[in-house]
Amino acid sequence: MENLSVQQRIKQWPAEQQALLETTYRELHELAEVSWSEVNTNAYLCRALDRIGVSYETFPDQTGVVAIWDEGVPGPTVGLRADIDALPHEWKGKQLAIHSCGHDAHMTIVLHTLSCLKQCGFRPQGRLKLLFQPAEETGDGALSFIRKGVIDDVDYLLSLHVRPIQDMPYGKSSAAIYHGSAVQMRGEIKGVQAHAARPHLGVNVIDALAAIVQAVNAVRSNPLVPSSAKVTQAAAGSTINIIPDYASFGIDLRAQTNEAMDDLIRGVVRAVQAAGAANGAEVSIAPTARMVAAMPNAAMEAIVGQAIREALGDEAFHPPVLTSGGEDFHQYALAKPGLATTMVGLGAGLSPGLHHPEMSFNLGALQHGVAIMATAVTKLFDQDCNPGAGKESVL
CATH class of the missing domain: 3.40.630.10 (Zn peptidases)
Structure with missing residues (x-):
């Protein structure tokens, strides 16, 4: 009682x-x-x-x-x-x-x-x-x-x-x-500054950044497991008439299982490095935080x-x-x-x-x-x- x-x-x-x-x-x-x-x-x-x-x-x-x-x-x-x-x-x-x-x-x-x-x-x-x-x-x-x-x-x-x-x-x-699992990734792009009138003398990090956005959006993962990858932060350039030589970006990843997240991370890293380096820029990317499913x-x-x-x-x-x-x-x-x-x-x-x-x-x-x-x-x-x-x- x-x-x-x-x-x-x-x-x-x-x-x-x-x-x-x-x-x-x-x-x-x-x-x-x-x-x-x-x-x-x-x-x-x-x-x-x-x-x-x-x-x-x-x-x-x-x-x-x-x-x-x-x-x-x-x-x-x-x-x-x-x-x-x-x-x-x-x-x-x-x-x-x-x-x-x-x-x-x-x-x-x-x-x-x-x-x-x-x-x-x-x-x-x-x-x-x-x-x-x-x-x-x-x-x-x-x-x-x-x-x-x-x-x-x-x-x-x-x-x-x-x-x-x-x-x-x-x-x-x-x-x-x-x-689900959530991962935040941060990346940097390094290029070469140049006068905007002579873009052929530089390596424009904004071109690399644009390619990275498209590449991340195109990453394929298991269609049976909900997931997403998208660029959610980007910063580059300080003066309109200068080709910028540095950019930073952030990517948010989501996957319903930890195994799917591991695959998604690998796919995003490959895509970012390939797209970002296509115009001669140097790209680095790494996870900064992860929440497990x-x-x-x-x-x-x-x-x-x-x-x-x-x-x-x-x-x-x-x-x-x-x-x-x-x-x-x-x-x-x-x-x-x-x-x-x-x-x-x-x-x-x-x-x-x-x-x-x-x-x-x-x-x-x-x-x-x-x-x-x-x-x-x-x-x-x-x-x-x-x-x-x-x-x-x-x-």
Whole structure:
């Protein structure tokens, strides 16, 4: 009966605390800071964790906060991860950091999942670990936590992402998001300057750049696996009457599987080098960031699916979202074989879309997220401690 009472309270708490959730969300929204500069966000999270009453760790060489709730009972370590960085936008004539990807909502939900569990009388049979991770947007944040050993003791790791209306309606939730792999590449072109009246004496890097754009657009990949390659940044020249001798460019690659991405990278590198060198220019290109594709875990999805149905009702359950978007959360599963992970998709009525400076969503989704995550945490601890549902069934 005690467990049932705790579960009932967990189901009720988020709706009763909607005002608190909205206040936290708005405060974090106003603190928007770009990757690796989340200093004020770090401080806010530390103050909030002090109020909740759990220990935490920060790092002298980077942003990010790791909180630990451990009451000394032997058991597994369940992790909840939230990304904390915002995106840089040029908007209405100003350079701004804006939480246009929902990371303010993710922090709010993970932070108050902890509040909910503690206030509802839940006690972990093991350790609950909260990862407030920096720099998701650069693709480097998860890697930094991996290098610091943050997940070395983690058995189960959950995360969450608000979804745009194109993916699912408000009130629905999925037990997984199948992100694709995303790679950013940067390149340089070196030519020879000349007077614009004597172009034959120079090597025009803009000619090479134009050829590269066409070559990248023409790269062929497996038609059975969604993928794309396109030049998204280009810069060359400073004076109209001079043949420019230097250009830089950026390429965005997307593929639904990691294997398809490997093939796409090889094809793009060959195409760029051949096209760029056709007029005698020197070309270099290399990846600067990579987000790996999701590695689905059916057993974890089953547990989280149960949590969604219990927290919001059977009608709230939505199939996993398939998206070409990237997410560095999946680096954790790649780095630690055997780590059970999944990312919850949260329908939020979000529009006009992620990464838009005027992105907004129904704040009622905050209570839905807390209810799902808190319920999932209890199920993961029970899954590990129940002799009939050992960890092997998840891994």
